[in-house]
Amino acid sequence: MPLFSLHTPPFTVRVATDSSTLFDDLTALYASDVLRQSSCPQHIYDFHIDYSRRFSGKSRPYHFRTGSEHFRMADAHQLIPTFEWGLNWCVSAYQQQYLAIHAAVLEKDGKALIMPAPPGSGKSTLCALLMLRGWRLLSDEMCLIDPTTGLLQPYVRPVSLKNASIAVIQQHQPGIAVFHRTPDTEKGTVAYLRPTDISWQQANLTAKPAWIVFPAFQPTAEPVAVFTMPKADTLLYLAQNSFNYAVFGAEGFKLLSQLVENTDSYRLEYHNTEQMLALLEQLLC
Known part of the structure; x- marks a missing residue:
């Protein structure tokens, strides 16, 4: 499954997805040194996101998850808003240093x-x-x-x-x-x-x-x-x-x-x- 990463201080995120459009769509929103078309095996990421299809049906097939926790399902045309809401959820629910x-x-x-x-x-x-x-x-x-x-x-x-x-x-x-x-x-x-x-x-x-x-x-x-x-x-x-x-x-x-x-x-x-x-x-x- 393709991997990419987001380096938005103070958090880094590794994203696994089977969407063929998500990375390219995000390039309009993020700087090139922030959005990277690969992940580093040695880097310790704050969040590991699985954003992929879980069912074969056409209705809301994409699931945004981190670890074993599920956030939300999304239709293909709503990948971007669900991705952004999902990142907010990760930070608000799991970070405690701030x-x-x-x-x-x-x-x-x-x-x-x-x-x-x-x-x-x-x-x-x-x-x-x-x-x-x-x-x-x-x-x-x-x-x-x-x-x-x-x-x-x-x-x-x-x-x-x-x-x-x-x-x-x-x-x-x-x-x-x-x-x-x-x-x-x-x-x-x-x-x-x-x-x-x-x-x-x-x-x-x-x-x-x-x-x-x-x-x-x-x-x-x-x-x-x-x-x-x-x-x-x-x-x-x-x-x-x-x-x-x-x-x-x-x-x-x-x-x-x-x-x-x-x-x-x-x-x-x-x-x-x-x-x-x-x-x-x-x-x-």
């Missing part, structure tokens, strides 16, 4: 912005727009906190766009390449943006957290409004959205307390994207 929070993370001028938010809040749309305006992407999904330093570890991967956010990105950035638009997934229509060159080039460079912003897209709200978040509320929300807070125990509480104490926290409600971007960059820069 305190992990479901959030987008970007950096500018040495300062990092953390954006935790539930689905539908506009987190990925805002993350993509800031990346395309010169912010360095650390992650669209994972805020990884190094427990020894309190710094944020990048985990650079494609930015996931869903449904209306695809058109928003193309409206604000005409001509931008949006890859692997996949309709009729369980999350609707999904597509991906390739990380910027600077994001790939600095994929090993940690960042110091400076701001925590909770975006909330609300069609009936004011065009844009910003509120200072109480630190206690910020701490509680981060803990609730951490994948492994319970594993870290008292150390997790200490890490999040230090993070909240050393950052400014805001809630951003908006429905006018241009005004929201202008206010956000004025607030943070």
Whole structure:
């Protein structure tokens, strides 16, 4: 079975698949030094993925598995979104060296912005727009906190766009390449943006957290409004959205307390994207 590997710091992944298209499809999303058309027998990979057909039928024949654990089945036309979701599952379920929070993370001028938010809040749309305006992407999904330093570890991967956010990105950035638009997934229509060159080039460079912003897209709200978040509320929300807070125990509480104490926290409600971007960059820069 063909093997290839992904070297996306801080994790490496070996993938075994019988798909004839998966590797070529991923080349649109990953840098050439990250996506490699072979695996090294001597390398100790963090995750070993088996992404191959398990049944001969036509319906959802591909299974994404690591070891004996099964994540999800996929149709051939949904290989890319299921692969990306599967990598998120591997990291959120099995890595324990970093305190992990479901959030987008970007950096500018040495300062990092953390954006935790539930689905539908506009987190990925805002993350993509800031990346395309010169912010360095650390992650669209994972805020990884190094427990020894309190710094944020990048985990650079494609930015996931869903449904209306695809058109928003193309409206604000005409001509931008949006890859692997996949309709009729369980999350609707999904597509991906390739990380910027600077994001790939600095994929090993940690960042110091400076701001925590909770975006909330609300069609009936004011065009844009910003509120200072109480630190206690910020701490509680981060803990609730951490994948492994319970594993870290008292150390997790200490890490999040230090993070909240050393950052400014805001809630951003908006429905006018241009005004929201202008206010956000004025607030943070």
